[in-house]
Each structure stands twice: as structure tokens, then as C-alpha cells.
Amino acid sequence: MVGTLLLSVAEAEVGYGDKILFRDLSFNIHEGSKVCLVGKNGAGKTTLMNIITGERELDEGRRWVLQGTTIGYLQQDITPRPGQTVFDYIFEELAPAGEGDDGHIDQTYKIERVVQPLDLDLTARMDRLSGGQLRRAALARALVEGPDILLLDEPTNHLDLDVIEWLENYLKGYRGAVVCVSHDKAFLANISNEVFWLDRGRLRVCPRGFAHFEDWSIQLLEQEERELHNRQKILDQEVEWASRGVKARRKRNVRRVDLMKQERDKLRTDKNALQRMMARIEFTPLDAAPIASRSVAEFHKVCKSYNEDGREKLILDKFNFRVLRGDRIGIVGKNGSGKTSFLRLMTGEMPPDAGRVKLAKEIDFAYFDQKRKDLKPDQSLWRTLCPDGSDYIEVMGKTRHVCGYLKDFLFDPRMATQPVATLSGGQKNRLLLAKILAKPGGLLILDEPTNDLDMDTLDMLEDILAQYTGTLIVVSHDRDFLDQTVTKILAFEGDGVIEGSIGGYNDYLAARKERLAAVPEKTAGGTSPKTKSGAAPQPAAAPTPKAVPLSYKLQYELENLPGKIDALGREIRDLEDQLEDATLYERDASLFHRLSQRLTTAHNERDRAETRWLELEDLRTAAGG
Helix, strand or coil: CCCCEEEEEEEEEEEECCEEEEEEEEEEEECCCEEEEECCCCCCHHHHHHHHHCCCCCCEEEEEECCCCCEEEECCCCCCCCCCEHHHHHCCCCCCCCCCCHHHHHHHHHHHHHHHHHCCCCCCEHHHCCHHHHHHHHHHHHHHHCCCEEEEECCCCCCCHHHHHHHHHHHHCCCCEEEEECCCHHHHHHHCCEEEEEECCEEEEECCCHHHHHHHHHHHHHHHHHHHHHHHHHHHHHHHHHHHCCHHHHHHCHHHHHHHHHHHHHHHHHHHHHHHHCCCCCCCCCCCCCCCCCEEEEEEEEEEEEEECCEEEEEEEEEEEEEECCCEEEEEECCCCCHHHHHHHHHCCCCCCEEEEEECCCCCEEEECCCCCCCCCCCEHHHHHCCCCCCEEEECCEEEEHHHHHHHCCCCHHHCCCEHHHCCHHHHHHHHHHHHHHCCECEEEEECCCCCCCHHHHHHHHHHHHCCCCEEEEECCCHHHHHHHCCEEEEEEECCEEEEEECCHHHHHHHHHHHHHHCCCCCCCCCCCCCCCCCCCCCCCCCCCCCCCCCHHHHHHHHHHHHHHHHHHHHHHHHHHHHCCCCHHHHCHHHHHHHHHHHHHHHHHHHHHHHHHHHHHHHHHHCCC
């Protein structure tokens, strides 16, 4: 059901100098719309976002916004103000709250609902945060403002998978409209009900979500190819007519001949545009150099930790693991859980605190570093690929001219002499991929390779890796990418806990769900028992508890706690449903405050009840009951 129309753009034209970026641009955004915005790099996605916000004026056409509509924009680049705290940044645009007043209660509710799931320290200084923490702070700010139209530019970059899944659920229930640019296909498929496709200066609207976009777009392109073919046939007939006509008739039909030439030129332009749009990265299949050893890397009782703000943070604890020749391993986990440290230990860049790491002596490896340390800003693309100053690069044993190889990765050869500093984030990732894929060796390690890549490049990277015959290790938060490229998952759960499973990311989720269902997890006051293991985790043997009889009173309390927990869960869901009503505060402010306060209390009561149930259950188990 279509909601209230919030914004409309009709018959708009937008250009830069002599170049027309959009012509006859028309679209509508309704309340409840969840739009994903897709298109090649340079297609105008950022410009369209700026048209929606009103920052970019139209050269021609009309832009209409419903009176009172608010628009928020999560951009990729965030410039923190020195000394500003995370709290001040997030609530900067909201009315200040005094102690105990209505604004304070509303602020507390937003902190619990948005800020806490994003794992942000409200007292931290913005200018001291990492890139990932800055992104989470900016996302929190956009969400607590709760605009009628929320614009998100790559919101999943640098987010943990658990946070991405939380964000999906949050956006599904968001009452306003959402317009999102992202390379994360699973994320787009899960949140969207409409697609805006920017294609060669036009905006095409798919009335269904991203999950249906591929089939829909293929149908449009096939139809376009048929139309071009029919136009070519008609033009061929016209050319044949002109070549057979007598001289006098040709003179009488000068206009018809001129029209034929115009159609020929336009047809050539349209064909070239379609070919450029459908261009894909060309690549040579990656044949890994054969190695004799079956074992590529071995971890034997490896321990690793580091100091964080005066506290010791455990990464690996007596970790045993073996990477075998031909393995395709995906690594997932929260930021700071040790994923990159694991890679650095394996390659010898970092020593273990205890234990031993052994890498096969005869193996060559290539390493895609998410921080792109191998790219020097003042160096040209040419010199990056050919540091010896030559004109040719060796690609899988074949000699290629550097400009031709750059063209394979969708770079204009004229860019070859530009410094790396002039490239966008996605272009830098493409350049680094071009560098390491020229000589991937027998072990290919990719640390967050999908950040900032457009979907076409991402599709081709998946194809390249599918044909790679060596050993592959990928750290990524992109679920679809993992499902397409790996056959094993190592999940870094934090505190030295590592879980392994066979299959892609969705297989890992299913295994994790079964594991959690088998072992109750504490939600407050403690953690559930987990194992510190490698690819095939086994439950750790627990010490035999001393038998303690459970009194009648405690047994009665234990039996009644599950019902109490379920009732509190139902009450929490009901309170959240009532508070989702965007008009509630305006209709009845006092009711809004009572519901908000009760929601906080209910959450605390449920946490205490669950903790108490676990304590009593442990006692019952110890008593042999």
C-alpha cells in the first residue's frame, strides 16, 4: 500500500557545464518507501541524493516536497570537530534535554533503542575514533533524528555483521522513507521494496525490491537489444534503397537520406552506450602455483592478546588450526575481535605471544590490505603496477601492456599517469585488486575487499575468485559475497572464542542458531559457555559440580520464571509497537513518557529474570535434577 507522497521530481534536467547528467528525470518518494539506489560508478547516485536534499538545484524541471517533511543524510565522509563527544555529536541537531524533563526521557529512549545496539561510548571524543566508530556515530545520529526521508550512503561499510542485521530490522520497521546506496546485495534485498536504477542518464524504477532487480533489469536490456536490432534492420533497408535509387530520385529524397544518416549516427551512439554499460572486467583465470605441502599454514597452541585502554584484550587462546591446500575460508566477527591479527600472525607480520605459527616454505602469497598500505598516494597508477618503470606487467605468466591491463579493470588508459591520490575509494580498491591479482600466488588473502566496490566490479571479483585454484582466505562483512566465494567459516566471537562451520555465511548462521538453541545464553550478568577452538569446535569439559539440593521454594521459583520471562517479552513487544506510532507523542505526551519508562523497566526486569533462571538452572543441574 502506497503511503503519503513526501517528495516528487518531474521532468528535471541536471548537468555540469556542457555535460548533461540527467535529462527528463522524474521520480516520487512515498512514506514507507524503502528504495535502493543502484548504478555504475559515476552514474550520478550522489547527485541524485543531493537533488533529494535540495543541495543540488535543478537546471530545468520541478522539485516538490510536502510541507514539514524532514530529510536526513548519512554521508560517507565525516569530519569530526576537535573535542566534541559522541553524545554531543549524535544529539547536536535535537533540542537539548534538561534533567527529568520530557526531552530527557525521549533522549534516554533513543539511546537505548539506537545508540546501545551500535556499541558506542557516548563519552568518547569524536576526533579520537576509528573510521568504523565514526561511521557508527554518524549512523546513530541519522537514526535518532528520525527524518521523514532518510538517505543512507553505504551504511554497512565497517559495520559488524551483527550490527548490519540489527540495522536491517530497524529499517524494516522505519515509518519514514529510506533511500539507500550500498554494494551489500543481501542488505538491499532484505530492506528494499523499490529500486531506482540510474542507467545512462535515465532513472528506471523497479516496483519491487532488490531481490527481483536482476531478472527485471535483464529483461529491460534484452528488450533494448531487440529494439536496436530492429532499428539496424530498418536502417539496412534504407541504405539498400539509397544505393539502388536512380540519381534523380536520390535528389528528390535528400531529406530522407539526411534522416537516414542521423539515424545511423544515433544508432551507433546507442549501441556504444549499451556496450559501455554492459562492460565487465576482463580477466585471465587465476591458476595458482602448485605446492607440494598439503598444509598451507598451521597454528599450534597460539596465544595472542593486546592492551586496550589499560585492559588486556584476548584474541587467541591456545588456538589450534590448520589451513589446507585448496581451502576457501571466510572470516567473520566483530571489529576488534582479532580477524586482521589472525591474518598478520599467519603471514609472519606479527609474532604470537605463545605457541607456534608455521607457513609452508614454498608458498607465495598475495595480501589485499583493507587499509591499502601498498598504494602510495603520490605514485601514478602506471608506476603502482610497474614499479620498475617499464611499460609492461606480467599477468599470470603473460606479458601485458600496463594501459591494456588497466582497461581490463575499467580504468580509462588516460588515467594511467594520474597519482593514486586522485582516485575514489572504489577506484583505489580496483587498482589494488589489479596489482595483487596479477600474481596471486598459491595463497590469496583478502581483508575486506568489497568496501567501496560497485556491484559490477563485485560480480566480476566473485567470478575471478570462483576460478582461483589456490587457497583463499577472505575477511568480509558482505554475506552474499561470502556465500559466493567460500566453503568454510571461522567466526571470531571475541575473548579468544572462535567457532568454525562448513559452508558459506548462511550455513554458519544455521549452525550458530542450532548451537545457541542447545546452550542457553545469559543476556545479563554473564556469558554462556563457549569453546575456544578451531574449525571443528567441541564443547569444553566442565568441572563436575558439587551436588546441592534445591529447596521447594527455589524449585517453585524456577518453574515459574519461564512464564514470567515470556510475559515480559510480550509486554516489551507491545510497548515497542505502541511507541512505533510516530504521532503518539503529539497526541498524548504523558502516555508516551509512561510507555517509555515502562519499556526501560520491563527490559531490566526481564534481564534480571533471565539471569535468575540461569542461576537456578545451574543449581538444579548441580543437584542432579
